[in-house]
Amino acid sequence: MSVLIDVTGVPRERIVFCPSPLAELGAALHALSEPAHHARLHGWLTTTSAGLRPELADRLHEADFLWRSTRSDILLPAEPRETLAEELDDLDRMDEERYVTAALEISCAQSYDEGVLSPLSDPATRQRTLELATARGPRQAAFVRRMLADPPAVRRWIRRLLEDCEDAFFGETWRRVRVQLAADARHKTELLRRKGLADAVAAASGAMALEEDGPRSRIVVDKLSHGRTSAAGTGLTFLPTAFGWPHLYALHAPGWQPVVQYPVPTAELAGSTPVEVVGRRLEAVAHPLRMRLCRNLARAPYTTSELADANGITAPEVSRHLAVLRKAGLLTTQRRGRYVLHQLDVTVVSRLGSDFLEGLLR
Structure with missing residues (x-):
């Protein structure tokens, strides 16, 4: 499964790497609402949460469907600006139906790829939106009813909320991380x-790759979902984030310029492992006999014949199981004279749990 972004014929100057304060604020708010996803941000999350005024914390909880389980498209600008105020000004210029539909995408966009009618103008979509909001709890239901009843007032409320976040904690945070994000964007641009x-x-991410088939080319974003969009006529924007890992967001809604928000690499983060590879590795170690072989191979290098003797099976049978482990990238081999020694790559195996979780959350 993946999101495909067609970039056939897109001029290089229309592909942009640039930090965005609004996108970074969205990533930070997600981390605050789902701290279990972001164990590496424990220090920042603890300090920031403890310093929030109760009134601001309540307002963030009221609107957290904008960034909690996914990221509203209004928080991923295709044209990043220098300041949060400038990006909020751009949001203010967005037409009402487009803004409301995007803001409520979690509640009303069952068909994200095909797009949905606006809940402001379509009664069926409006009813479905209210039903899904009610299922998420009374606070979200009340918020959605307010947005549908008086969109301008709620848009002003959201802007004030984001501005208050900048005053309370994000302004200082942005001044700290923007240098890193700008440096990463310059590196990718070069x-x-x-x-x-x-x-x-x-x-930008090991979970993305460019595929070329004759004259056509597309970016494949490894996700646990299907999606398809095109950058032709609009361009493509990549937004680095210091708060995003393990998430990799790809905005691919119809009528919107494609945007990808990717986590910047740090010294402690390895490259992303594709979901398909993680699945192959889990299948490889799930077999009872291969599990037994792994117990040997984790302790020391073994030859095929040694493994056969230790486990009471034939050498060809061992070779077949070693081939599965090797294809999954779980083995290292070395030759000593006429002997070939196999050993479990414990570094790769130790990352299986985190790679699995990252694939689920990506």
């Missing part, structure tokens, strides 16, 4: 200029 889109995309 890669794009010197080596091409494939290298720039691969450097």
Whole structure:
């Protein structure tokens, strides 16, 4: 499963790597609402949560469907600005139906790829939106009813909320992380200029790749969902984030310019492992006999014949199971004279749990 972004014929100058204060605030608010997703941000999350005024914390809880389980498209600007105020000004210029439909996408967009009618103008969509909001609790239901009844007032309320977040904690945070994000964006832009889109995309995330088939080319974003969009006529924006890992967001709604928000690499984070690879590795170690072989291979290097003797099976049978483990990337091999020694790559195995979780949350 993946999100496909068609980039056939898109000029290089229309592919942009740039930090966005609004997108970074959205990522930070998600981390605050789902701290279990972001164990590496424990210090920042603890300090920031403890410093929030109760009134601001309540308002954030009221609107958290905008960033909690996914990210509303209004928080991923296709044209990043220098300041949060400028990006909020751009949001203010968005027409009402587009804004409300995007803001309520979690409640009303069952068919994200095909788009939905506006809940402001379509009675069936409006009713479905209210039903789904009610299922999420009385606070969200009340918020959605307010938005549908008086969109301008709620839009002003959301803007004030984001501005208050900037005053309370995000302004200082943004001044700290923007240097890192800008440096990452410059690096990816230089890669794009010197080596091409494939290298720039691969450097942004191991969960993305450029595929080319004759004259056509597309970016494949490894996700636990299907999606398809095109950057032709609009362009493509990549937004680095310091708060995003393990998430990789790809805005691909009809009528919107594609936007990808990717986590910037840090010294402690390895490259993303594709969901397909994680599945292959889990299947490889799930077999009872391969599990027994792994217990041997985790302790020391073994030859095929040694493993056969230790487990009471034939050498060809061992070879078949080793081939499965090797294909999954779980083994290292080394030759000593006429002997080939196999050993479990414990570093890769130790990441299986975190790779699995990252794939689910991506």
